[in-house]
Amino acid sequence: MTEITDALTRAHRDEWARVVATLAKRFGSLDTAEEAAAEAFATAAEHWPADGIPPNPGAWLTTTATRKAIDRIRRESTRDARHREAQLVYDIETEPLGAIGDDRLRLIFICCHPALAMDARIALTLRMVGGLSVPEIAHAFLVQETTMGARITRAKAKIAAAGIPYRVPLAEDLPARISGVLAVLFLIFNEGYLASGPDTAPVREDLTGEAIRFARLLHQLLPEDGEVTGMLALMVLTEARRTARVSSTGELVPLPEQDRGQWDAALIAEGHALVRQRLASGEVPGRYQLLAAVNAVHTDGDATDWTQVVALYEQLVRIDSSPIVRLNRAIAVGERDGLEAGLELIDDLEPELSGYHPYHAARADLLRRLGRAAASRDAYDAAIALAENSAEVAYLVRRRDEAVI
């Protein structure tokens, strides 16, 4: 029985996106594809225990889902609907063959389409590509199931009504569209990595795990894309430190204090290899590749080489001069050139970042290490008031209370 359960779990993880993608292409409707895929997996759960695991579970599921979809269309068909279905199938068949053939890539691009609201893109990606159920997604984002269900339904309705096409974008649009997909994956990862809300676990490994799975799939489909590789490297290097990042008492452990023995050596090796591969390409790195490189430096040897980190943030500031990037550069400069130098750069960002808790946390840390207890306490207070992650709040509170005036 465990064998069957394992096979079902594995099939769901490995085949869900492929089944939905194949059906969406064939029937021209995400709705039909999603329902039929869900029915096929339910049928598998029913039949596999008695009939055994089919030799090719993916093919079995696709065939079963296709039959379910055809049944459903026949059942619900009016002349109008039949006409529409035929039209959609016809439209897809006339599409010129793109360079990138995998249906799952089309599925990812349609779920992350820029004409959809960001929260809809996230929900749709988790449902259609990830195979998470609506209650699971609702739970992950702390909203009511009915709200999440409505969000996904609305997104699917817009895709159908507005004519959002089920295909890989044109070559000239591809970089912008890939960057849109990466933004969705990064948001999912970050919601797991720095979960918000006082009653939420500080790290949601279900979400970080899901985001990494998407990044692996995207990397497999677009192996030459530097930013996709960079995103995967960034995620695995961050994930490698997950268990060391929160103490047994539920407090955030900053990087220099983490027990490096707890880091996941295999993920670090994978991340370093990906970063080296990008360096070897000789191409100018984008934002995610630079962030991955920063994380590679952090996880290399026994301590961070801050000179390299500063150099990488200098490069990043040239691509993206947002105050958050400048804050990270200032922190690195403080470690390289001395705390006063860092503090001076951080203070310059006050007008732009006064509502951003990492700004106050970074100031508080430097002020504390400079022995300016009173100012440090104030900065910790400001950071605590704005922080949302329970482990981070616990860490900041302890540091504040240690600052004796």
Next chain:
Amino acid sequence: MQYLVNVIDSRSNTGTAEEAVAIDAFNEKLVAGGHWVFAAGLADPTTSTVIDARGDAPVFTDGPFVEAKEWAAGLWIIEAPDLDVALTLMTEGSKACNRRLEIRPILPPPA
């Protein structure tokens, strides 16, 4: 399918000569590509009249049907196979008329 493209504006009579030239060139491109269905500029919303003939006698009211800070200053109706093509085309249209645009699918005629 067909899309209605509303030109969003917040002031009246703000079109410039340069914009008119750019819009003409853009329209020619739409025509050449087989995407052009219709295009027009609209007079200021204060010139509009609302008709309500749902009751016994028609009622005419001066002014726009909703007071808004922004309104449609013009429109296109374009033909495009899908939203991606429409978005690519009208990105150029937004540049040409120097305004934000709203793209809405036109419902297909009943079968």
